[in-house]
Amino acid sequence: MKIPVIVLSGFLGSGKTTLLLRLLAAAKATGLQTGVIMNELGQLDVDGHILKEYSETKVEKLLDGCVCCSKRSELASSIQNLCLSRPDVIFIELTGVANPEEIADVLTEPNIHASVRLKQIVTVLDAENVLDYNSFFESDTALIRTFRRQIETADLLVLNKTDLASTPKRRKIDQLLLKHNSTAVVIPTTHSRIDSGLLLADIAKQERRTVAAASSSFRLLKTVPHAGEHGSSSGHRDGEAASYSRVQTLSLPLAAGSYPSRKAIEKFLLKNKNRLLRAKGYVRLLPDSPVMLLQLAGNQITWSESLHQGPSYLVLIGIDFNKQELEEQWRILERQ
CATH class of the missing domain: 3.40.50.300 (P-loop containing nucleotide triphosphate hydrolases)
Structure with missing residues (x-):
């Protein structure tokens, strides 16, 4: 099965x-x-x-x-x-x-x-x-x-x-x-x-003693070709262009012993909001406080307690942002 x-x-x-x-x-x-x-x-x-x-x-x-x-x-x-x-x-x-x-x-x-x-x-x-x-x-x-x-x-x-x-x-x-x-x-x-x-509701439990016998049946999706593309509606099989092009990611670790304020981090995110699609990460705001899960989605910034025990960091996902400029802003924030 x-x-x-x-x-x-x-x-x-x-x-x-x-x-x-x-x-x-x-x-x-x-x-x-x-x-x-x-x-x-x-x-x-x-x-x-x-x-x-x-x-x-x-x-x-x-x-x-x-x-x-x-x-x-x-x-x-x-x-x-x-x-x-x-x-x-x-x-x-x-x-x-x-x-x-x-x-x-x-x-x-x-x-x-x-x-x-x-x-x-x-x-x-x-x-x-x-x-x-x-x-x-x-x-x-x-x-x-x-x-x-x-x-x-x-x-x-x-x-x-x-x-x-x-x-x-x-x-x-x-x-x-x-x-x-x-x-x-x-x-x-x-x-x-x-x-x-x-x-x-209709999912049955698997037989776990042996792997299911091979079957040739599988589901194919209807493909709707777009103008100027050949063979794939997504346009990126076999080394072609990816499904996204301008999206960038940047990981910003927080130096050990650095505890920026919640207000400072939110100010950093809002300052760069026009280029950010998403931000998420784990931040400890005070030495003895729980690590907080921080998320920016759309216009909403949320904080919630987490069980994360590792180092603090933030991951940014955005469009055409200047990584060097963001890293410099982050280093300034670390020193506050």
Whole structure:
């Protein structure tokens, strides 16, 4: 019996990790064993540490790149590693700039398609900001195309943060989703709360004594070619352009013994907000205080206590930012 794979897609800060945590809790409550592959653009892991605090599931982490291009070969290897323990379901949480269509393609590769099957692609959307992406990324056609494919290839669209979107904005979002995917189920919600049964109800427990027999069946996604492209709607197979081009990441470690104030860090983020898509990391504000999980998503900066015991750091994801300038600002902040 093939292991079902659920792909969690969606742009940066949409709420994918929150949804994953809810699904893992629901799976555990029903006795399902899970495996997770987490992909992050930055060199330092944040979401994996969050997952460790709330779940005992087996996790494969792919850092410093995107599984639909630079980390594509590692994805297949990670899937094989998870299959050894025969979980009942595998979740793959993508980076915010990944095209889920490419992951579906990886699952058809000969060395793994006998063991896994693509069950569903779930795309999480940020209702507060989703209408602004086209204008924000107007000069990056690859990124706009990736965002659209996240919508077009989804079986389930989770419209998150609806409490931050006005009724007129909601109507425009509904029109956008209908235009790009008229068949997907759309679930409006807040804090990524959905009925887990929509994804987990029909998943059966795996036989763990032997690996399932090989099968030639697999799912292919409908590909919609774009003008000027050949062979792939994402435009980056076999060494072609990536699904994003101007997105950059920067890891900013905090020097030992440095305890900048919450106000100073927020000022740093807001000063550079026009170029930031996402920021997340772990910061200890005082020597004897708990390490705080800091997240910037859209217009919201949140702080929450964590169990993280390692050094403090911040990971920035943005568009065309000046890394040297940001590092200099960070060093000044460290000395405050």
